[in-house]
Amino acid sequence: MNLTAWAVERDGERGRDVHLLVTVEAETDAPRAPVAVNLVLDRSASMRGAPLAAAVEAAQLLVERAGPKDYLGLLAFDGVPEQLVPLRLMDSEARSELAESLSALRAGEGTALHEAVESGAAVVRRLFIPGARPKMLMLTDGEPSVGPRSLADFRTLGGKVAESGMTLHALGLGRHYLPEILEALTGPSGTGFTHVDDAEGLPVAAAALVAELFGEVGTDARLYVRPTGFSELRCCHRYPARVEGDVLSAGLGSLSNAFPRRALFTGRLEWADWSLGVTTTWTENGDTRRVTVPVQRVLPDSPEGRFIRAVGVELDLVSAESAAWKALMRRNPIAAEQSLNAAEEALRELVRLAVETVPAKRHMERLADLKLAVEKRTGELPPLVVRRARAADAHTGLSIIRPALPVRKLGN
Incomplete structure (x- = not known):
């Protein structure tokens, strides 16, 4: 397994914050389980x-x-x-x-x-x-x-x-x-769901899922983070998380040599002197592996720091986008517009960060359709865009890092 843990300290709204990004990536040539x-x-x-x-x-x-x-x-x-x-x-x-x-x-x-x-x-x-x-x-x-x-x-x-x-x-x-139903079914497994606009896109999406299914090299992966000098720490991704004594743990599910897993944690500092202990466990070939991951502190404008920030911004973007669609469906245009503004601000930040592995481009078309729907304030919502947005939210929230599927432009 390739394991990295990067932490960046920045000024937050309520003091100094630390953002910790842990990535777990299986070796591409690791033998897979049946x-x-x-x-x-x-x-x-x-x-x-x-x-x-x-x-x-x-x-x-x-x-x-x-x-x-x-x-x-x-x-x-x-x-x-x-x-x-x-x-x-x-x-x-x-x-x-x-x-x-x-x-x-x-x-x-x-x-x-x-x-x-x-x-x-x-x-x-x-x-x-x-x-x-x-x-x-x-x-x-x-x-x-x-x-x-x-x-x-x-x-x-x-x-x-x-x-x-x-x-x-x-x-x-x-x-x-109904995307809410698929998210309810797949979320506890840590998999999320994939959206396909039409039958033409199904083979491409299926190929990605097959690669994930037949690339599994580890199961029951879990991260353990022990903070020192923090007043709070939370897991930003929607993995099943729990507090275990003085540790916050998050279950990542299965590990595939086709797609890495990421987990972003954010914490507010109480002391100037702080530390984070990171350990990961997983089951491989019937054996439980336990590895301590050294935390590397990086600068906010370093490549690693910009990457951490981009992951967090993308999480904010898809969450705000999903909230806007929900508000529209509930006939609440004011809340929809507020969420749209938050999503657009996150998109601008993603463009500014210009991190190749977290591209802003894959969100632009969906947000353009969302903006049009908010401006029209109509009850008729484009169902394919709504479902595509919810699928993006599910996958980003569970950080299944797979190549973006081709996006087809919707007709009027």
């Missing part, structure tokens, strides 16, 4: 035609990438979930069966999203594969129409999935799915 993935695929009526065809094509990437020690299964759902292919070792016979089942999928009626996740998770939990981390990959374009539909129900379900030791990944396709 995986056990149940593919949960939406075949509701809205998937009929091009969306379902693209979903099948994307799922085939999973089959092609699977190694001889990997297990894959297929659950399809409309109004009723159905485990079409059990979790099986991907030998030649199993590959053929899974490919044929995918090709034979036809759209039905209804969307039993809650039951599909429950059923898919139950199948994964019944199989133990030494060294393999159980996972689900869900693709849906629909709002639940059968069974539980409240956000609270899906938050509870997402928590249960994560507590059982499973990780849940999700792709939201098009204009009908």
Whole structure:
């Protein structure tokens, strides 16, 4: 593992602040663990035609990438979930069966999203594969129409999935799915969800997810930060965090050699003499590794200092953007305008910092669409932009550092 911890001290609104950025990155040639993935695929009526065809094509990437020690299964759902292919070792016979089942999928009626996740998770939990981390990959374009539909129900379900030791990944396709539900399901697993505008973009997004799924080299990663000389310390990313004695810890979930993980902490100083102790743990090949990470103090205008600031500014940007869309949906234009102003200010700061690995460009089109919606103060919101913004918020908040997907310009 490549581990770095950079800290920068700056003037804050209430005194001196310290920003700590910890990055955990697996070696690109690190041997990966086998995986056990149940593919949960939406075949509701809205998937009929091009969306379902693209979903099948994307799922085939999973089959092609699977190694001889990997297990894959297929659950399809409309109004009723159905485990079409059990979790099986991907030998030649199993590959053929899974490919044929995918090709034979036809759209039905209804969307039993809650039951599909429950059923898919139950199948994964019944199989133990030494060294393999159980996972689900869900693709849906629909709002639940059968069974539980409240956000609270899906938050509870997402928590249960994560507590059982499973990780849940999700792709939201098009204009009908509810980003709040996908965030509730995937957040506890530390994965977030990906948004795809249309069927054409699905293979690209699926390829990124497949790289993450089949690049896992560590599980149950957790950071421990012990502050000295601070009056407070908080984790800015939305990882599951908790206080353990005199330490603040944050769970990063799985580590993939395809994508690094970052965690930003901010703290207010009480003493001029301060220190931060950083330790990280993860499980690799059945063994728990524990490493102390030396903290390097950097200047605010150094390349490392600007990078730390850019990560924090991007978090502020996507959070304000998401808040603006929520305010618009609640018919609160004043709050929407205030959040838009905060997002635009963060965007200007991101442009000024000019950090190549935290590009401002990937946010510009979304904020332009948001500004237009705020100025019109209309109840008709562009659903694709709203969902894209919420997906950006979910991924940035959980710091899954993957290449940005191509962004398609929305029509009027």
